[in-house]
Amino acid sequence: MNQGIPLEYYLILASAMFFIGVYGFLTRRNLITILMSVELILNSVNINFLAFNRYLFPGKLDGHFFSLFVIAVAAAEAAVAIAIIINIYRRFTTINVEDVNSLKY
């Protein structure tokens, strides 16, 4: 790791990724892109974990383990989410979230 890069750089990158993810989650109408936005959010969190681990507790591995967990959970989540999306497509013949609105008052 390059000692010259300050922590803030990582944090700026992570929060940029996070808000890009949130923006995508809220504005995209395609379920697949929404899922991708969620992955962005998760990965921004991973970056935060690793950066803080490296700069604050260099001798420990907790942050690494956490990010590994997150990656595993994200993979599982993607599998489930895609299965749901396939079912939604079969039911509604669309993956546009605005058309999938039967769960209302």
Added chain:
Amino acid sequence: MADFGYTLWILILPLVTFVILGLFGMKIKGRMAGLTGTASLAVITALSYTAAISYFTGGGLADGVYQKIIPFNSVWLNLTDHLHIDMGILIDPISVMMLVVISTVSLMVHIYSLGYMKGEKGFERYYAFLSLFSFAMLGLVLATNIFQMYIFWELVGVSSYLLIGFYYDRPSAVAASKKAFIVTRFADMGFLVGILLLSFTTKTFDFVSLTALDGPAITSTGGALFLGMSLMTWSMLLIFIGGAGKSAMFPLHIWLPDAMEGPTPVSALIHAATMVVAGVYLVARLFPVYYFTAPEALHIIAWVGALSSLLAAIIATTQTDIKRVLAYSTISQIGYMIFSLGVSGYGDHDGLGFMASNWHLFNHAMFKALLFLGAGSVIHAVHSNYMTDMGSLRKYLPVTHITFLIACLTIAGLPPLSGFFSKDEILTAAFHHDKILFAIEYAVAGLTAFYMFRLYFSIFHGVDRHYHHTPHESPAVMTVPLIILAFGSVFAGFLPFSKLVTSDGVPFESHIEWSIAIPSILIGLAGITVAWVMYRKENALPDKIASTFRLSYRWAYNKFYFDEMYIFVTKKIIFKHISHPVAWFDRHIVDGTMDGIAWVTQSVSSMIKGFQSGQLQKYGYVFVTGAVALALLFIYIL
């Protein structure tokens, strides 16, 4: 003393029969259902007669006094250590006598109904209700305590309601059943309050301890005074209101004539012979309490009975529906019994009125059931209730004619038929008590003979109407009960009643007082003669008399406008000035509050339900905005 444990079966059997017929009646073929009910009742009758015979032939006597025996008793509700409601069986002279009356009449009615109700819709329902009634009535007379009696009292009222409304597709029957239920229920409210007051003063419900001469009721000082009468008098008077309602005493008599909408055998059983004498039985059961602690109440009872018998007899002379004539005659005769209790003393020969009342109850059950069943046979033949549609039926219905005549002679009080003996004892008791009441009852005796023979001549003599088809005698299942009851009416007068049923349980000698009996026979004969002149052959005399006394005739014909008075009081006063405002309050204020709460909830929810749009991303916006707002809040403000 004999063992009376088997009397429990007298209560169990009809209940079981009711349950079987009620639940599986539809599965049992009509006739079989009737036979089941009749067979069960025959067993009950046999048990009742066994009990009566073994009780009166020494099984109930100890030291020359008839004992009160309780062969079965179980505590049902323990209210306090001393006050508990039991379920049990009490055997004493009046309950045993009532057992005989009820089971005999009920059996006759069961048999008779096999013919009368044949092919009716709901035949098995009819028998189920008859069994329910028998159960309730037998339970009423066997009750060991006043609360048990009250429970069965209400059951009797329910079964009467069900049977009056048997033809539930007929609006008049439905109205009559409701009227009967409401009027008696109204009276029973008095009964219940009376029971509560009585148990408050005496701390017991038990008949044996209530009527014991050293018991809490009779030794009580009567309690606090209220409006010039002691608490005991009030409670006994309120209890009598219940009895007056059930026994159709003035002014609560209005339900009984309407109750004739039920099938005729039901009228014979419930509204002539058994249920309507429950009031008499109630007063007789509590007689020592009335006599010793509430003599004012007893005085009122005597007057109520006398007035009822007089008014009902007057009304009976003007009615044309034969069942209504009999209904008013029933009121009149029960008035006699109640009156007789009212003028009775206690112990030995002073208790003549008590004995006579029960004797008359016994005889009346026989001859009035006979009259009703005979009337049923006539209605069965002619298909009409009105004596204007009848006449000269003696040719067509010989058996009915003879038995009806016997019953008429009995009720008119001619010797040696049973009615003569009991009526003579009643008049004797009245003579020694109060001369005015005695005079009233004498007049009623004449009126009774008159209206009964008016009925008899109008049905069986007079002109031959043009019947749609020739009337024919009823089948044997209907005539045999008539003959049996006719035998009962003739020979019940020879029972040594004063040796069996007395006020204090000690047998005494009674004898016919000819100085009173002979004028009473003469007045009966006079009534018959007047009826003979007026109705033996169709003539203008009745109309002429009716138009001479037009005002009073109309008054009596319209039953003294009692129904109209009740309707005026209920509709114009109670409904208009109490019920309607209360209903308005309920509908607008109470319901309005509830409706208002519901309305507010509903309108608010419809305003905010748009948030639940089902659009996932809208939820996301709200969530993120909220999270950001919270973050800003925590960072910059807090």
